[in-house]
Amino acid sequence: MAAPGRETAARRAAAGAGILAALAGCGDAEPGGSPRASDGTATSAGAGAGGQGGGASETPVEAILAELRADRDAALLAHAARTGWPVPVDGGYLFVSTSASLRLLAGEHDGWTGAEMTGDAGFHWIVLNMPAGARYKFTDRTAWAADPWSRACTYDEFGEMSLVAPREAHLERHFAVGDAAMAPRTVRVWVPEGAVDRVLYVHDGQNLFDPAGPAGGWHLQDHAPPGVLLVGVDSTPARLAEYTHVEDRIEEGGALIGGEGDAYADFLRDTVRPFIRARYGEPGPIGIMGSSLGGLIGFHAAARHRGEYAFAASLSGTMGWGSIGADVRHETMIERYAAHTERAATLYLDSGGGGDCVDGDGDGIEDDDPAAADNYCENLQLRDVLTRVGSPYVEGESVFYAWHAGATHDEAAWAARVADPLRIFEAL
Structure with a gap:
């Protein structure tokens, strides 16, 4: 889901409006399709995790x-x-x-x-x-x-399929996970076959697994390394506020928006993770990943709750948030990580796009080329901050950066390269 960077006012406004859409996902009704299943092996539950089972108590x-x-x-x-x-x-x-x-x-x-x-x-x-x-x-x-209330589902060439008590790799869904601070939302879990040895929390859960999702979705399950439990946390219409750590202004003359990132990061730590831990376990390295504003909030959560995440990955992260508005001077993630004397986590960041990276307004953030795209300049500057002499991050060991020249800001582009951060996480 696209997030605003420093672009034209019209483009920023369109991006900001688009961020607020909550999209459909696993288990939502599909009015068309075929009655037949694929000829392939039916994917189902494994790893002894959270689906229905014969041992469940039966209600009349x-x-x-x-x-x-x-x-x-x-x-x-x-x-x-x-x-x-x-x-x-x-x-x-x-x-x-x-x-x-x-x-x-x-x-x-x-x-x-x-x-x-x-x-x-x-x-x-x-x-x-x-x-x-x-x-x-x-x-x-x-x-x-498909059954919109089914716990488990998978996808084949005919679209979404609901599953009964699966025992092989599959997707599961939990409705209305929320707390006093955060609105309830669906949490989607890729349950691998065999034992789980690490867990990766990923934002914008409704965009991750469904081939009918925006721009074809991420197809994240197709890239999942063995043993990785993928937890997709759905975004809500309050996405822009929840995924940003400070306020900013994305339209000239518009209101300040955002800034609920602390509450969202705490929601992940105090509500979502205990929920997953109780149902699936939470072994091994724990990671967090997202794109656009999801990449921003992942880096924020890793810094806010240092030691909670071994890995944080950002694809096209909106790392200049906090300085987009011409009169706004709030802390960006670039500035926060520049101040680190100890590592928050092993980091992955990337972008597509390109552009001339200049600081035209003197706010210290090189994001003032109106032709720059996909948060290229902000991520390049963050890479330079992370790999400078004296930084606690070491390139190729605790920080990894990639530029995919000209790649666009959408799910199809992220799907094309999401295997890269997954491989890094698998190797931790």
């Missing part, structure tokens, strides 16, 4: 149906948090569709023919016994949709 079907009739959405959310959908019950699993038209459940278990679900008070339901890892969708035999 009638008790769950009563909850759904009383308050459908609250019951859906409660059981999504407890066991995940579909819910294990006596006789198999309880599946629920809230679509008025998608009243058949089809999957690998029945050759994608579809079984009629029972109509009820604003939902349809069915109990079926399916094997672990089975794929399914809701359908009317014309439209096909």
Whole structure:
């Protein structure tokens, strides 16, 4: 998701508006698609982590149906948090569709023919016994949709597929993770096959895994090294505020915006990480990664909670935030890291774009070429700060920098190079 850099006022305004969009992701309904699964091996749960399993306690079907009739959405959310959908019950699993038209459940278990679900008070339901890892969708035999409440899912050539109790590599989703300071949001987890030996927290979770995401998404699961648990934390409409450590101004004459980065970094440490630790464990090196403003907030979190993260990666990070407005002189990440006498973490930073890096307004940040793109100058200056004589960071050991000349500021460009920081993290 693009973030504003020092560009024209119009371009900054457009970028700022675009930042606020919250995008769809794993498990969201897809109205079209094919009923058939791919011929490949079904990906499913592994590593003994957080999906539904045969050992889950079973709630009587009638008790769950009563909850759904009383308050459908609250019951859906409660059981999504407890066991995940579909819910294990006596006789198999309880599946629920809230679509008025998608009243058949089809999957690998029945050759994608579809079984009629029972109509009820604003939902349809069915109990079926399916094997672990089975794929399914809701359908009317014309439209096909993944289960928007399923805990586990994967993707194939027909799009998103919901999974039952997977045991191989797969994606899982947890709804409404929040705290007193941060609005609830979805947390998406790539669960690798086999043992987990390290965990990487990544911002803008809704853009990471879904091939139907913006610009094709990151396809992050396709680059995941063995043993890495990837935790994608969704952004919200408050992204610009949450992902920035200080206020800044991105439109001439506009209001100061941003500055809730401390609360977001604390939310990761005090709410998201304990949530993941309780369900999956949190072994080995812990990393944090993001793009654009996500790269900025990752570096902020690594510096704010020094020692909590072994690795911080930024792709096209907005490292000049704090000095974009002509009259704004707040601390940038360049200045913060220039003051470091001890390492915060092993660092990776990059950008595409290019430009002439000049400090035309004398604020110490070389970001005043209007033709510069993709935060190139700010990241180059940060690289120079990190690798200067006397810095606690050593190039090629604790700081890694890459320039992808002309690369654009979008998910497709980040997907094309995200394997690089993942390899560095894998080697820690």
